[in-house]
Amino acid sequence: MGKPSRKKRKEAIYTVVAGPILFIGLWVMFQFSITSIYYIFGLVLFAVFMGGLASSFVPDMRKKENKSKNMYTGLPKQSNKKRTLNGSNQKKSNGLSSNSNILRSEKEIMTLPLEEISWREFEELCFLYYKAKGCKPRRTSEGADGGVDLIIFNRHHNAEIAIQIKHYKEGNQIDINLIRQLDSAKKNHGCILAEMITSSRFTNPALVEADNRNIVCRGDDWINSKLLPWREQQVKKKNLA
Known part of the structure; x- marks a missing residue:
């Protein structure tokens, strides 16, 4: 199975954070017989805000993987074919032009x-x-x-x-x-x-x-x-x- 998408991971984090806040808030409301509409409204906003804040810290693994690959190759966004050709030319040319391996008549x-x-x-x-x-x-x-x-x-x-x-x-x-x-x-x-x-x-x-x-x-x-x-x-x- 592949890794879950960033969207699904954000939704999971949101639920983990917002859910307990709502649960605790409702428990407090019933324990102390709070009936204020402002309390309920504020509780929902607080839960939504904290859930959204927590989910915003979920990293984009695709960007992280691309960055790691670029660091490994040392050549960002450059194909292996191009890198190989350049590497072979430079090894032999030692400062000559980019056409250093051509063979004319x-x-x-x-x-x-x-x-x-x-x-x-x-x-x-x-x-x-x-x-x-x-x-x-x-x-x-x-x-x-x-x-x-x-x-x-x-x-x-x-x-x-x-x-x-x-x-x-x-x-x-x-x-x-x-x-x-x-x-x-x-x-x-x-x-x-x-x-x-x-x-x-x-x-x-x-x-x-x-x-x-x-x-x-x-x-x-x-x-x-x-x-x-x-x-x-x-x-x-x-x-x-």
């Missing part, structure tokens, strides 16, 4: 300014780069959870390399925690070596930690000296401009 990825492409498109750009270099890149199924994004084959080391890619706005940097996370993630893929690629920079502690864990750091200097020049060559070669 190869032409747009190869020609748009780096700051205008999404993190997915930045990952795709890195994929195309390693593919052109004969590294046989393959995507993982980990998505935006902070794990490994690509795995490439390095002919020089005759080994596979786990790659984590972060497209950050200027000012955000790769810290030591992300290096440690990548070190754990690479082992899950059976890789000894790893690379961290970012459109931003690394903190000094992160660089030291990466060196200790055999992780190659490729920041904005690598982007400007390797990735972007290669992209410009491809644009001219394929007449994408």
Whole structure:
């Protein structure tokens, strides 16, 4: 059975309060032989007033439950679907636009300014780069959870390399925690070596930690000296401009 409605609960409280008042008032009237019409009228008004006053304190449980749900989710009146989408975007975008997970055509990825492409498109750009270099890149199924994004084959080391890619706005940097996370993630893929690629920079502690864990750091200097020049060559070669 469901909970009684607020109306029924108010009626019950009203009866519990007003009923005894009327009973006691009538008992007093018969005990002392009171026949004044004013007494009866006043008794009824008093009982009605006290019953109404008591029933007005009955809370609206629906509002209370909604408030509790909003406090739990932390997002008042926002659907779970919308919250999930926003959550996944923010986790990967790190300050990029609300369209941070879009994936446009190869032409747009190869020609748009780096700051205008999404993190997915930045990952795709890195994929195309390693593919052109004969590294046989393959995507993982980990998505935006902070794990490994690509795995490439390095002919020089005759080994596979786990790659984590972060497209950050200027000012955000790769810290030591992300290096440690990548070190754990690479082992899950059976890789000894790893690379961290970012459109931003690394903190000094992160660089030291990466060196200790055999992780190659490729920041904005690598982007400007390797990735972007290669992209410009491809644009001219394929007449994408």
